[in-house]
Amino acid sequence: MRTWLGGLLMCAVMAGAELSPRKALNLEVAKQMAAAAEAEAIKNKWNVVIAIVDEGGHLIYLQRMDETQTASVEIAPAKAKAAVSFKRPTKAFEQAIADGRYGIVTVPGVLAAEGGVPVIVEGRVIGAVGVSGVQSAQDGIVAKAAVDSLMSALGK
Amino acid sequence: MRTWLGGLLMCAVMAGAELSPRKALNLEVAKQMAAAAEAEAIKNKWNVVIAIVDEGGHLIYLQRMDETQTASVEIAPAKAKAAVSFKRPTKAFEQAIADGRYGIVTVPGVLAAEGGVPVIVEGRVIGAVGVSGVQSAQDGIVAKAAVDSLMSALGK
Amino acid sequence: MRTWLGGLLMCAVMAGAELSPRKALNLEVAKQMAAAAEAEAIKNKWNVVIAIVDEGGHLIYLQRMDETQTASVEIAPAKAKAAVSFKRPTKAFEQAIADGRYGIVTVPGVLAAEGGVPVIVEGRVIGAVGVSGVQSAQDGIVAKAAVDSLMSALGK
Amino acid sequence: MRTWLGGLLMCAVMAGAELSPRKALNLEVAKQMAAAAEAEAIKNKWNVVIAIVDEGGHLIYLQRMDETQTASVEIAPAKAKAAVSFKRPTKAFEQAIADGRYGIVTVPGVLAAEGGVPVIVEGRVIGAVGVSGVQSAQDGIVAKAAVDSLMSALGK
Numbered sequence: 001m002r003t004w005l006g007g008l009l010m011c012a013v014m015a016g017a018e019l020s021p022r023k024a025l026n027l028e029v030a031k032q033m034a035a036a037a038e039a040e041a042i043k044n045k046w047n048v049v050i051a052i053v054d055e056g057g058h059l060i061y062l063q064r065m066d067e068t069q070t071a072s073v074e075i076a077p078a079k080a081k082a083a084v085s086f087k088r089p090t091k092a093f094e095q096a097i098a099d100g101r102y103g104i105v106t107v108p109g110v111l112a113a114e115g116g117v118p119v120i121v122e123g124r125v126i127g128a129v130g131v132s133g134v135q136s137a138q139d140g141i142v143a144k145a146a147v148d149s150l151m152s153a154l155g156k
Numbered sequence: 157m158r159t160w161l162g163g164l165l166m167c168a169v170m171a172g173a174e175l176s177p178r179k180a181l182n183l184e185v186a187k188q189m190a191a192a193a194e195a196e197a198i199k200n201k202w203n204v205v206i207a208i209v210d211e212g213g214h215l216i217y218l219q220r221m222d223e224t225q226t227a228s229v230e231i232a233p234a235k236a237k238a239a240v241s242f243k244r245p246t247k248a249f250e251q252a253i254a255d256g257r258y259g260i261v262t263v264p265g266v267l268a269a270e271g272g273v274p275v276i277v278e279g280r281v282i283g284a285v286g287v288s289g290v291q292s293a294q295d296g297i298v299a300k301a302a303v304d305s306l307m308s309a310l311g312k
Numbered sequence: 313m314r315t316w317l318g319g320l321l322m323c324a325v326m327a328g329a330e331l332s333p334r335k336a337l338n339l340e341v342a343k344q345m346a347a348a349a350e351a352e353a354i355k356n357k358w359n360v361v362i363a364i365v366d367e368g369g370h371l372i373y374l375q376r377m378d379e380t381q382t383a384s385v386e387i388a389p390a391k392a393k394a395a396v397s398f399k400r401p402t403k404a405f406e407q408a409i410a411d412g413r414y415g416i417v418t419v420p421g422v423l424a425a426e427g428g429v430p431v432i433v434e435g436r437v438i439g440a441v442g443v444s445g446v447q448s449a450q451d452g453i454v455a456k457a458a459v460d461s462l463m464s465a466l467g468k
Numbered sequence: 469m470r471t472w473l474g475g476l477l478m479c480a481v482m483a484g485a486e487l488s489p490r491k492a493l494n495l496e497v498a499k500q501m502a503a504a505a506e507a508e509a510i511k512n513k514w515n516v517v518i519a520i521v522d523e524g525g526h527l528i529y530l531q532r533m534d535e536t537q538t539a540s541v542e543i544a545p546a547k548a549k550a551a552v553s554f555k556r557p558t559k560a561f562e563q564a565i566a567d568g569r570y571g572i573v574t575v576p577g578v579l580a581a582e583g584g585v586p587v588i589v590e591g592r593v594i595g596a597v598g599v600s601g602v603q604s605a606q607d608g609i610v611a612k613a614a615v616d617s618l619m620s621a622l623g624k
Contacts, residue, residue: 026222027221027222058220058229060220061218061220062217062219063187063216064214064217069398069399070368070369070397071394071397071398071421073215075419075420075421094415097413097414098415110418112414112416113419173340173344174338175336175338175466177334177336178333178336179334180331181331181332182330184329184330211367212366212367212369212370242539243537258573259561259562259565259573259581261573262580263581264543265539265542265543277331339531339532339533342531370538370541371532372532374529374530375495375499375529375530376495376526376529377495382524385527
């Protein structure tokens with residue numbers, strides 16, 4: 001039941017409500033990041049899927065280079081989603097397995113293969129890049145190229 | 157047990173093996189189709205996800221325009237997959253429902269909303285475009301722009 | 313907004329569209345491949361499910377020999393799909409696990425049991441055979457018989 | 469804890485156990501049924517997937533005719549499974565919808581499209597045929613050809 005006092009407190013609380021500022025990736029930025037990743041892949045003659053997701057893990061952009069294995073159509077966005085939702089590179093999970101911490105395979109959302117890299121701006125994870133198609137360490141190099149290109153464009 | 161005669165027959169049968177010729181979409185073509193769809197969407201001030209799949213229903217390309225509802229990230233490729241795997245526009249299913257044929261909602265893979273359009277070259281379905289984000293009839297206009305641009309480029 | 317110049321550029325870009333040539337399996341070839349696999353299984357008194365999928369991972373043909381475990385009805389096409397979508401025999405995943413690379417169990421689409429073998433023609437993976445029912449190494453022998461019969465018929 | 473009396477009762481109970489006799493489809497029969505269905509499809513120039521399942525709903529045989537829509541790879545066995553698990557033709561569900569009983573779309577396993585036909589021998593459903601690829605009434609004609617061929621061979 002509301003009382004006069006309760007109403008007053010409610011007003012006070014609501015007056016203090018303040019939304020959080022965010023910076024977000026967008027399609028234009030995602031296309032530029034993907035172009036940088038594609039250039040790295042072409043340079044190495046690697047065929048890969050490149051996926052870029054937003055802070056919610058939802059795809060902004062995906063492209064499959066010709067002759068890439070179709071399994072990568074699922075894997076690349078899954079790596080990106082894992083990277084953004086755990087706020088870490090998927091390489092960390094691959095390393096954990098290598099260190100004998102096998103239990104993480106039971107954790108929902110874990111994908112223990114390099115190639116998912118978070119996009120970190122001003123200390124916050126605002127998206128991620130996922131790459132799949134070649135060896136996981138190579139996938140990671142392509143994903144890093146996308147993130148590096150953004151950092152460079154932002155002057156960081 | 158194999159006999160000499162059995163071996164002979166096997167050879168005779170297998171000598172007749174003949175593969176079927178096909179034509180396939182590729183990333184370069186898919187990017188061009190998506191650019192045509194994006195131009196149509198921008199012209200109309202519509203925010204959409206544009207997805208292009210190959211003959212097997214696997215994504216070649218996906219882009220989400222800024223401010224598009226995130227649900228469309230799943231819907232656009234699902235429309236494309238439905239269009240390619242049923243060899244018809246998803247508008248056909250929307251129409252079937254409008255005509256009272258409700259039973260099709262129980263058929264695996266059916267998606268009864270306009271916006272999935274097959275890519276037909278030389279009488280064969282070789283892929284599809286799926287668009288989602290605005291009214292389904294509007295999604296259909298954007299998807300058609302992608303397919304028309306390819307037909308135009310192929311001189312058909 | 314479209315301008316005269318924009319329209320011109322669009323035309324110029326789309327004029328370069330070119331589709332990629334492909335060769336595809338068909339039902340006649342798949343039946344012949346399955347017959348070769350079945351002959352190999354009968355010779356060894358093995359009861360198996362034999363599945364053959366196209367480049368997109370979709371079934372063209374499946375048969376279950378009498379007394380085969382019903383689980384293989386799901387496993388055989390899953391092996392074939394894994395082989396075609398990763399462009400490698402599923403034995404590679406079984407070996408990876410044996411080598412201690414446990415992380416791959418978290419990668420979507422991986423099936424770490426021998427018996428899925430890709431069909432490679434002119435350097436491209438155009439489909440796969442999946443066999444399940446006996447020991448995985450035995451499944452692999454039956455699947456290989458199907459692929460070998462095609463290679464033999466194509467004179468390769 | 470078992471006692472002398474318990475042991476005696478157990479013996480008595482087990483002596484009365486009697487398994488139920490069954491007749492089952494097998495691969496040889498399934499191939500013959502599929503051949504009859506394929507002949508009917510070819511006669512009508514229809515491209516379809518033909519699936520045959522056992523009493524448990526598990527595939528014995530599946531073939532996809534060239535140029536059949538890939539969606540049918542999932543739909544044909546689903547129709548067969550619905551027919552065997554509900555012991556009725558899937559046409560019954562399509563009719564129910566036509567009669568306004570829309571609620572059945574919420575019933576697990578229902579597939580309201582003609583083309584799934586049970587195989588009934590001596591009053592028992594021992595399997596089913598599922599066909600998909602053309603109009604559902606046409607799918608039903610092809611499925612019936614398979615079942616009719618078996619009935620004819622059994623002299624019924």
